[in-house]
Each structure stands twice: as C-alpha cells, then as structure tokens.
Amino acid sequence: MLIMVTEFQKRAAPLLPCTSTKKHGEIILNIRICITIFIACFALINIAPAATKIGLIYDVRGRGDLSFCDAAYAGAKKATDEWGLKLTEVNPGQSADTELALRRLAKLKYDLIIGVGFLFREPISRVAADFPDVKFALIDAVVDAPNVASLTYRAHEGTFLAGVMAALKTKTKQIGFIGGMKVPLVEAFEIGYAAGIQATNPDIELLVDYVGVTPQAFDDPAKGKELALAQYHKGVDIILAAAGASGLGVLEAAKSMQKLIIWVDSNGNHLIPGQVLTSLIKGVEISIYETIQRVHEESFTGGLKDYGLKNGGVEYIIDENNRELFSDEILKKVQEFKEKIIAGDIVVPHERE
Amino acid sequence: MTKRQIVKNMFEDILAATIRGATPLLLAALGEVVSQRAGVINIGIEGMMLMGAFFGMVGSYYTAELPWLAPWCGLFIAGLSGLLTAALFAFFALRLRGDQVVIGTAVTLLALGLTEVIYQRLFGVTGTSLRVPAFGQLEIPILSKLPILGGALFSHNILVFLTFLLVPCVYIFLYHTQPGLRIRACGEHPRAISTVGANVLGLRTVCLLFAGAMAGMAGGYLSLADVPYFTPGMTVGRGFIALAIVIFGKWHPVKACGAALLFGLGSALDVRFQAAGWDIPYQLLLMLPYVLCLAVLAGFVGRAEAPLALGKPYGGRVGTRHYP
Numbered sequence: 001m002l003i004m005v006t007e008f009q010k011r012a013a014p015l016l017p018c019t020s021t022k023k024h025g026e027i028i029l030n031i032r033i034c035i036t037i038f039i040a041c042f043a044l045i046n047i048a049p050a051a052t053k054i055g056l057i058y059d060v061r062g063r064g065d066l067s068f069c070d071a072a073y074a075g076a077k078k079a080t081d082e083w084g085l086k087l088t089e090v091n092p093g094q095s096a097d098t099e100l101a102l103r104r105l106a107k108l109k110y111d112l113i114i115g116v117g118f119l120f121r122e123p124i125s126r127v128a129a130d131f132p133d134v135k136f137a138l139i140d141a142v143v144d145a146p147n148v149a150s151l152t153y154r155a156h157e158g159t160f161l162a163g164v165m166a167a168l169k170t171k172t173k174q175i176g177f178i179g180g181m182k183v184p185l186v187e188a189f190e191i192g193y194a195a196g197i198q199a200t201n202p203d204i205e206l207l208v209d210y211v212g213v214t215p216q217a218f219d220d221p222a223k224g225k226e227l228a229l230a231q232y233h234k235g236v237d238i239i240l241a242a243a244g245a246s247g248l249g250v251l252e253a254a255k256s257m258q259k260l261i262i263w264v265d266s267n268g269n270h271l272i273p274g275q276v277l278t279s280l281i282k283g284v285e286i287s288i289y290e291t292i293q294r295v296h297e298e299s300f301t302g303g304l305k306d307y308g309l310k311n312g313g314v315e316y317i318i319d320e321n322n323r324e325l326f327s328d329e330i331l332k333k334v335q336e337f338k339e340k341i342i343a344g345d346i347v348v349p350h351e352r353e
Numbered sequence: 354m355t356k357r358q359i360v361k362n363m364f365e366d367i368l369a370a371t372i373r374g375a376t377p378l379l380l381a382a383l384g385e386v387v388s389q390r391a392g393v394i395n396i397g398i399e400g401m402m403l404m405g406a407f408f409g410m411v412g413s414y415y416t417a418e419l420p421w422l423a424p425w426c427g428l429f430i431a432g433l434s435g436l437l438t439a440a441l442f443a444f445f446a447l448r449l450r451g452d453q454v455v456i457g458t459a460v461t462l463l464a465l466g467l468t469e470v471i472y473q474r475l476f477g478v479t480g481t482s483l484r485v486p487a488f489g490q491l492e493i494p495i496l497s498k499l500p501i502l503g504g505a506l507f508s509h510n511i512l513v514f515l516t517f518l519l520v521p522c523v524y525i526f527l528y529h530t531q532p533g534l535r536i537r538a539c540g541e542h543p544r545a546i547s548t549v550g551a552n553v554l555g556l557r558t559v560c561l562l563f564a565g566a567m568a569g570m571a572g573g574y575l576s577l578a579d580v581p582y583f584t585p586g587m588t589v590g591r592g593f594i595a596l597a598i599v600i601f602g603k604w605h606p607v608k609a610c611g612a613a614l615l616f617g618l619g620s621a622l623d624v625r626f627q628a629a630g631w632d633i634p635y636q637l638l639l640m641l642p643y644v645l646c647l648a649v650l651a652g653f654v655g656r657a658e659a660p661l662a663l664g665k666p667y668g669g670r671v672g673t674r675h676y677p
Contacts, residue, residue, distance in 0.1 A: 230627070
C-alpha cells in the first residue's frame with residue numbers, strides 16, 4: 001500500500017499545476033500532504049476489516065444447474081453468511097480459463113479457493129504448488145498437496161440404494177441410467193446403481209446411455225431428452241439421470257411419458273411431484289460448509305475428506321412429494337441395506353473389475 | 354405386443370425423433386441458405402442460436418401469466434435477438450467489409466459470454482433453472498390418426514410443421530421470383546447485378562438479417578419446444594452442424610432439408626442403438642450422425658459448388674478491386 005501511495009505521488013506530481021511562486025508551492029505541498037493522508041486513510045479503511053475471503057469457482061456448468069454448483073453455492077452461502085465472510089463466485093465458462101481464474105484469486109490472497117468439480121484437478125494441482133500459502137478445496141477429485149482439501153463423496157453408495165428402490169419399484173423389469181460423460185466419477189454412479197439392482201433382483205435389465213464424450217455432455221438437455229424418450233419407449237419405467245443440466249431433458253421426457261426418474265446431486269423431488277422416485281444428494285453443501293468452517297476456525301488441513309453414507313456425504317430424500325410412492329416394506333428394505341453399508345457388511349463397488 | 358407391433362412402434366419412434374432432431378438444424382439452415390446464396394457466410398449462426406435460445410426463454414418467462422401466448426412471445430423475442438445479432442454482424446462484415454469468418458467467430462464467442470452473464474444477472478440469484486411455458490404437442494386432427502406414418506409425422510409441436518412448411522416457401526422464393534434471382538446473383542456475380550440497378554449491400558443485409566432471425570428462432574426451438582429450460586451453451590455446436598448442412602445440401606433449401614433429416618436420422622439411430630444395450634462403446638455410436646453424413650456426402654452427393662462470390666466483401670472504391 002505504501003508503495004502505491006508514493007507511486008501515486010510521483011505520477012500525480014506533474015499533473016498538479018506548476019509551482020511557479022513560493023506561495024503556490026506551499027499550497028501545493030499542503031495539497032499533496034492532504035492527498036497522501038487521504039489515500040493512507042482510505043487504504044487503512046480498506047485493510048482494516050480484512051474479512052476472510054472465499055472464492056468459489058464453478059466448472060463449465062455454473063450456477064442454475066439445479067444440482068452440483070447450486071449445492072456448492074448453498075453451502076458456501078450458508079457458511080459465509082453465518083460468519084460474515086466474503087464470498088466471490090467465478091464462472092470461467094470455458095475449461096481453459098479455470099486455471100487463470102484460480103491464479104487470479106490466489107494472487108488476490110483469497111483464504112480459501114474452492115474448485116467445484118473434477119475438471120479442477122489438474123489446474124488446482126498446478127496452482128496449489130505455486131501458491132503454498134493459499135488454501136484450496138477440490139470437489140470430487142483428489143490432489144495430493146498439503147494445502148488442498150480433496151472432498152470426495154461415495155456417491156456409489158447412494159446410487160446403490162437408488163438401485164434397490166428402483167428394483168423394488170419397477171413393473172417392467174427394465175431400469176435405465178443416463179450419464180453425462182463417461183468419466184470415472186459418473187461411472188461410479190452407474191456401477192453402484194447396477195450393484196444395487198443386482199443385489200435386489202438379478203433378473204432386471206439395466207440400460208445404460210451416455211450423452212456425450214466432452215464436458216458439453218453435461219449441458220445438452222435436448223440430447224438428454226431424446227435418450228430418455230428412447231429408453232422409456234423401449235419399456236424402461238425408471239431412469240436415474242446423472243448428467244448435470246442434460247438431466248433436465250430426462251426430466252421433461254419423464255413428465256411427458258408419465259414415468260419415474262431418480263434425480264441426483266440436489267433435491268429435485270418437487271420438480272415433478274409424484275414422479276421423482278427419489279433424489280440422491282451428495283453432501284456437497286455440508287462438506288463445503290465444514291471446510292469453510294475449518295478455515296474460519298483456523299483448523300484447516302489438507303488431504304482427503306471422504307463423505308459417505310456414514311457421515312452424511314450421501315443421502316436419499318423422502319419428502320411429501322414422493323412419500324406416497326413407497327410402501328413401508330420398501331423403505332424398510334432400503335433401510336436394511338443402508339445399515340449394512342454403513343456397518344461395512346456390503347462394500348459397494350465403484351470401479352469395473 | 355406382437356413382434357410386428359414392436360417393429361412398427363420402433364419405426365414410428367425413430368421417425369418422430371428424426372423429425373424432432375432435424376427441425377432446429379433445418380430452421381437455422383434455411384436462413385443460412387438464403388444468406389449464403391447472397392454471398393455472405395454467416396459463421397455466427399451458433400451465436401445467434403444461443404442468443405435466440407436465451408432470449409426466447411426470457412421472453413416466455415416474462416409473459417408467463419398468459420401461458421398460451423408466452424411461447425409465441427418467446428419465439429418472437431428469440432427471432433428478434435437473432436436478428437439484432439445478425440445486424441451487428443452485418444455492420445462489421447458488410448458495412449466495414451471485415452473478414453466474415455473472423456467476425457462470425459467473434460459473434461459466437463460474444464453470444465456465449467453474453468447469454469451466460471445476463472443469465473447469471475437475471476436469474477443467478479435464485480440459483481435454479483427456470484421452467485418456462487413452452488410449445489405443446491399438436492396433433493393434426495385427422496392426419497395424426499393415419500396408420501403407420503400418422504403418429505410419427507403429424508404429432509409434433511407447431512414449430513416443426515411451420516419449419517417444414519418454410520422449405521417450399523424458401524425454395525419458391527429463391528428460384529421462382531425476381532428478388533430470389535437477384536439474391537442468387539448477389540452471391541454469384543455482385544458487380545453484374547449492381548449494373549442493372551440492384552443494391553447489393555442492401556440485399557445482402559436483408560438476407561443476413563433473415564438468416565439471423567431464423568437462427569434465433571432455431572435457438573428458441575431448443576429452449577421453448579424441445580425442453581422448457583435454458584442452460585448456458587445449450588446449442589452445443591448445432592449452429593455449426595446447420596452450417597455444414599447448408600454445404601451438404603448444396604446451398605439448396607430442399608436438399609438442405611434432406612441433409613437435415615439425414616442428420617436427424619443419424620442422431621435418432623445413435624440414441625436408439627445406445628438404448629438397445631448392445632456391447633458397443635457409446636463413443637462410436639455418438640459418431641454415427643457424422644459418419645452417416647460423411648458417407649452420403651462422399652458416396653452420392655458429389656462435388657458441391659459454392660456461390661462464386663461467397664464470403665467476399667463487396668463495395669469500396671470502384672476500380673480498386675474486382676469481384677468476383
């Protein structure tokens with residue numbers, strides 16, 4: 001700040017009227033002093049309430065996806081409101097710009113920078129190495145660095161239970177899955193889902209589709225709708241959509257065909273009441289809240305933070321919009337599976353053998 | 354269900370999906386045919402579609418109290434936003450005679466950023482995707498009950514019918530009217546047509562604005578008819594496909610219609626093959642529409658002849674440059 005002030009003086013000097021007479025000179029000197037004091041005060045005011053600054057960078061989807069990014073925002077908003085922290089959101093849009101955005105926030109000395117999504121793995125690993133004093137949090141991927149907290153969710157444990165529900169609920173013995181892009185993360189959804197169906201009723205057929213091969217696949221509701229219509233026409237009566245905003249298309253198809261859908265990443269039960277079998281939420285909200293809390297209480301540590309069924313990292317939602325879809329019997333059965341997973345009796349796979 | 358019924362259902366399903374998939378491409382391509390016939394390559398078509406998709410949703414959102422009127426308002430705003438984007442393009446490409454490819458790319462990038470920024474500003478606070486009133490399914494009374502093809506051909510939203518009705522209109526306009534002839538002359542030999550008193554820049558501007566409006570409405574189709582939502586970047590390259598369809602269709606509206614349907618068929622099959630649950634990597638199936646078009650292009654269509662003056666700016670001091 002001081003450097004800035006002197007710099008300003010140097011630059012401003014030639015701009016001030018010329019110092020021809022002595023009297024004038026004194027006045028101008030006074031003005032200069034005044035300006036200096038004024039700037040110094042301004043700088044102090046600016047520095048004084050140095051609130052903890054939290055930066056939230058979204059992946060290509062950004063806010064309004066009804067799922068992931070919105071959940072991240074909800075968690076960050078709750079935490080920052082509670083302790084009066086400063087929250088900045090960044091939407092780089094293009095994936096090439098994510099690293100730039102990270103570097104920019106790191107240079108501005110943000111206290112915690114959160115990358116929402118697995119696409120941030122590479123950029124964060126590079127930027128975190130260059131800024132060892134800045135804390136980072138990464139969702140859905142792992143970076144091994146002391147200043148990066150990697151938040152991962154055992155989503156496959158949630159989809160396992162969704163698979164159990166779908167298998168108990170289907171009438172046509174055909175169940176669908178629509179993923180965005182075939183990356184390990186989305187595949188884990190599929191594999192857990194398949195395992196849940198298999199564990200409940202091995203006769204059921206699972207149809208699996210993916211929207212595309214680029215991250216844009218999470219952004220194409222029209223294609224998502226077509227895929228879903230094709231599955232429903234083929235006889236599927238429940239589809240799990242793990243495809244970001246493309247899932248909105250699946251939702252439309254479910255609505256027009258009067259079939260069931262399983263929503264993921266945020267509570268979508270109210271989107272079409274009575275037709276969303278259940279919503280699986282990843283604990284994105286809670287995990288971000290906790291991470292910010294740790295930064296606020298200065299107990300932040302890097303490393304892997306694993307959220308599963310056990311610690312609220314994955315949850316299925318039953319509320320007034322979908323309660324009627326379940327008999328007590330089904331719920332009891334799902335609860336049994338849940339307890340077994342928590343106890344470790346069932347280990348849900350998340351990779352193909 | 355008997356086996357015959359299953360095959361019939363599948364056939365209908367694929368045919369309907371083909372038409373649904375082809376419609377936005379065709380709508381944008383029809384405008385593009387006219388503008389390219391006049392000698393302007395409108396690479397910004399993707400951007401104009403995106404603008405249309407966004408502002409169409411906005412238009413429908415703010416008139417949502419009148420559910421029957423809202424989608425039409427949205428469509429109008431979508432066309433208007435495409436038209437205005439095209440006007441921007443026209444200013445740089447026609448008035449200032451800039452490079453059309455560069456300006457088109459800039460327009461697309463601008464739209465990509467602009468729609469996202471405004472979307473965030475208008476709706477980002479609530480953090481939810483907004484469902485807006487959209488065009489519903491329209492069943493043509495008698496025709497949709499016809500056996501075999503009825504359900505697949507005559508049970509769509511109204512934009513589908515309007516789009517396909519536009520194909521003969523554009524064809525007749527371009528090939529059987531005097532303004533159509535002048536437009537084509539603009540693209541082939543602008544100096545010749547200007548010697549008989551036609552205003553080349555004026556004609557090109559009008560064609561470009563038409564292309565922009567059509568692209569905007571094609572975008573509106575995505576956010577008002579296909580799914581009642583907008584998501585940033587939701588056109589995912591459909592504008593560029595429309596551009597390819599124009600070339601594939603040899604700058605002819607009816608052939609472009611065929612090309613759009615072929616591409617629609619490719620996407621419909623890709624989706625059905627995926628749903629069939631065969632053990633083929635889905636990445637291969639996703640290539641299907643493109644491979645199908647390439648194969649047809651190489652095998653049957655033959656060499657495409659572009660309008661002679663396509664992409665070349667016109668005007669400036671007489672005698673300094675010669676076109677074509």
